[in-house]
Amino acid sequence: MKFNSALENIKSYEAGKPIELVVREYGIDKDQIVKLASNENPFGCSPKVKEAVRAIVDNMALYPDDSMVKLKKGLSEKYGIKMNELVIGAGSDQVIEFAIHAKAHGGSKVLMNSVTFAMYEIYAKQVGAEIIRTASREHKMEEFYALYQEHNPSIIFLCTPNNPTGDALDAGEMLSFIEKIDSDTLVIVDGAYMEYARFKDPTKAVEPCELIERFDNVLFLGTFSKAYGLGGMRVGYGIAQGPIIEALYKVRPPFNITTLSLEAASVALEDEAFVQECIADNFSQMVRYEDFARTKGIHIIESYTNFVTLSLPEEKNSSIIAQELLKKGMIVRDLSSYGLNAIRVTIGTSAQNDRFFELTDSLV
Numbered sequence: 331m332k333f334n335s336a337l338e339n340i341k342s343y344e345a346g347k348p349i350e351l352v353v354r355e356y357g358i359d360k361d362q363i364v365k366l367a368s369n370e371n372p373f374g375c376s377p378k379v380k381e382a383v384r385a386i387v388d389n390m391a392l393y394p395d396d397s398m399v400k401l402k403k404g405l406s407e408k409y410g411i412k413m414n415e416l417v418i419g420a421g422s423d424q425v426i427e428f429a430i431h432a433k434a435h436g437g438s439k440v441l442m443n444s445v446t447f448a449m450y451e452i453y454a455k456q457v458g459a460e461i462i463r464t465a466s467r468e469h470k471m472e473e474f475y476a477l478y479q480e481h482n483p484s485i486i487f488l489c490t491p492n493n494p495t496g497d498a499l500d501a502g503e504m505l506s507f508i509e510k511i512d513s514d515t516l517v518i519v520d521g522a523y524m525e526y527a528r529f530k531d532p533t534k535a536v537e538p539c540e541l542i543e544r545f546d547n548v549l550f551l552g553t554f555s556k557a558y559g560l561g562g563m564r565v566g567y568g569i570a571q572g573p574i575i576e577a578l579y580k581v582r583p584p585f586n587i588t589t590l591s592l593e594a595a596s597v598a599l600e601d602e603a604f605v606q607e608c609i610a611d612n613f614s615q616m617v618r619y620e621d622f623a624r625t626k627g628i629h630i631i632e633s634y635t636n637f638v639t640l641s642l643p644e645e646k647n648s649s650i651i652a653q654e655l656l657k658k659g660m661i662v663r664d665l666s667s668y669g670l671n672a673i674r675v676t677i678g679t680s681a682q683n684d685r686f687f688e689l690t691d692s693l694v
């Protein structure tokens with residue numbers, strides 16, 4: 331069968347291996363497996379969220395509130411924005427899909443960093459857009475600007491902090507860059523890890539209300555999958571001026587967020603103390619990875635997220651190391667598909683990190 335020819339050069343997204351698969355393939359006991367591969371919060375979500383979700387399980391027969399008023403109200407208060415400056419997606423992934431489908435088409439160009447979140451490319455290729463990438467591993471605004479001038483892209487992705495490397499842009503530098511971009515180019519600022527960056531270094535913190543007050547061509551993305559510990563519920567959001575949100579609504583399927591997910595995300599916003607405690611723990615555990623890397627002579631990229639990227643020396647192949655760890659029940663992310671000889675490790679609980687150091691010690 332022939333399919334849409336745009337699909338021909340798309341490689342399906344390779345997700346972090348689920349625990350169930352490692353149980354089946356390696357016959358390892360479920361509770362012996364540690365997954366540090368998908369940047370989930372190792373403490374999960376606030377206990378208040380679990381309680382709230384349990385309380386509404388009898389509502390599953392009814393379609394969800396498609397106006398999503400409770401969640402939008404919570405987000406608009408958190409960020410100091412209006413409810414009509416928000417769109418909710420099944421993960422911020424879905425908002426990326428909306429934005430690309432609303433703005434790009436065959437022949438459009440989409441500009442992104444050399445190494446960055448894989449879904450930008452996949453969605454852009456679905457509509458037949460051409461991918462333009464910078465050369466450097468880190469976001470370099472001068473490279474972005476030169477490529478912007480050369481190609482006049484319809485969308486520019488800035489992922490800060492960046493996945494899978496963990497580094498973050500200086501907020502002021504990013505704002506000065508956006509100043510110079512024509513208002514017909516959509517600039518998407520993916521802030522999936524912004525809660526972590528804001529905690530570690532305020533100079534990296536991008537405030538969505540400031541972004542959309544200043545610019546009519548910027549879409550900020552946030553998610554409940556990382557710091558808020560709700561990856562399984564699939565809730566993310568986009569923040570932009572009204573006209574962008576209206577365009578995204580035209581490509582949004584109705585009822586795209588479930589009743590349980592809406593409730594979970596709304597209540598998660600009410601327990602900010604839980605999230606901040608998890609973030610504080612994340613950075614105190616990160617020091618242990620930095621120490622481990624130093625004693626092993628491995629390069630670690632300074633991270634503003636809940637993961638670290640360990641660049642391995644040439645003689646240590648990241649695919650092999652990741653595979654060896656997998657056999658022992660430790661799931662990490664091999665970055666060879668990104669052209670890096672590196673592994674990405676999500677910061678776990680203290681005990682999970684102990685296990686990582688113990689298993690990795692003899693391999694690197």
Ligand SMILES: *Cc1c(COP(=O)(O)O)cnc(C)c1O
Binds near residue numbers: 424489556566
């Ligand atoms: C995890 C992640 C997302 C989206 O996650 P969702 O679960 O779809 O909300 C988006 N961008 C980056 C950079 C991420 O790491």
